[in-house]
Amino acid sequence: MFKAVGKYFRAVWYLMTFRVNKASETLRMNPGVISANYDRVIEEKRNRLNQYKDAVSAMIAQEESKKDKLRSITAEIEKLEKLRSGAAAKAKKLVDKYNGDVAAVKNDPDYVKCQAAFKDFSSTLNEKQQRASEIDEDLKQLVANVSGHKTQIQSLMRELEKLKEEKHDAVADVLSASEEKQIADMMTGLSNDRTSEELRELREMRQKASANARISRELAGMDTQRAEAEFLEYAQTSEADDEFDALIGLSQQESEDPVPQQDAKIPEA
Numbered sequence: 001m002f003k004a005v006g007k008y009f010r011a012v013w014y015l016m017t018f019r020v021n022k023a024s025e026t027l028r029m030n031p032g033v034i035s036a037n038y039d040r041v042i043e044e045k046r047n048r049l050n051q052y053k054d055a056v057s058a059m060i061a062q063e064e065s066k067k068d069k070l071r072s073i074t075a076e077i078e079k080l081e082k083l084r085s086g087a088a089a090k091a092k093k094l095v096d097k098y099n100g101d102v103a104a105v106k107n108d109p110d111y112v113k114c115q116a117a118f119k120d121f122s123s124t125l126n127e128k129q130q131r132a133s134e135i136d137e138d139l140k141q142l143v144a145n146v147s148g149h150k151t152q153i154q155s156l157m158r159e160l161e162k163l164k165e166e167k168h169d170a171v172a173d174v175l176s177a178s179e180e181k182q183i184a185d186m187m188t189g190l191s192n193d194r195t196s197e198e199l200r201e202l203r204e205m206r207q208k209a210s211a212n213a214r215i216s217r218e219l220a221g222m223d224t225q226r227a228e229a230e231f232l233e234y235a236q237t238s239e240a241d242d243e244f245d246a247l248i249g250l251s252q253q254e255s256e257d258p259v260p261q262q263d264a265k266i267p268e269a
Contacts, residue, residue, distance in 0.1 A: 059146050
């Protein structure tokens with residue numbers, strides 16, 4: 001018994017699920033629903049595209065920041081190179097001053113200063129050059145990425161425009177397919193569309209209205225008046241014919257013509 005009850009409820013559940021699915025499918029096939037769903041998809045894609053643009057804009061801002069940093073480091077490198085060259089040039093003057101005496105040159109305090117400055121400038125210069133090289137590599141990668149993302153954004157924007165056009169095509173296709181289906185169903189007698197029945201009812205109502213109007217005219221004496229007008233027209237025509245006969249003397253002759261007499265018979269003797 002419990003198995004039978006379980007089978008019954010499963011059958012009811014399947015039936016309800018089937019009906020809900022069919023109703024959902026019918027609803028999704030509605031042109032208005034299709035148009036609204038396309039609008040929702042388009043809006044979601046537009047929002048994601050705007051987020052994508054914001055991310056790429058941040059990358060572009062980062063690119064500009066790295067370019068400024070690279071320009072700054074490049075200026076520092078140029079300055080360090082000049083300072084290092086200046087330290088070496090000053091030390092060279094000491095060599096000229098002592099006529100190449102190595103011991104004398106190295107014992108000069110200015111030599112020690114120039115040597116320390118040269119080493120410091122060289123060390124800092126190497127760091128700046130290494131940092132500049134790293135920034136330059138980052139910039140190359142960043143520029144390539146930004147360029148690729150720009151191309152991708154342009155492609156997505158074109159797809160978004162195509163999606164807007166596809167929306168109208170989809171709605172038109174659904175409407176056209178629905179009309180074709182209704183026509184085919186009417187041809188096979190399977191249509192539940194009331195369009196033909198409504199047209200038939202409208203035409204019957206039109207005929208009924210015409211008949212009611214005709215009856216109303218007859219009841220109002222319009223047909224009687226029309227008949228009287230016809231009789232008056234015939235009377236006028238007859239009077240015109242009589243007048244014409246009188247003018248040509250035809251009617252007078254008709255009045256003067258004697259009535260033919262029968263020959264008198266002589267009685268026999």
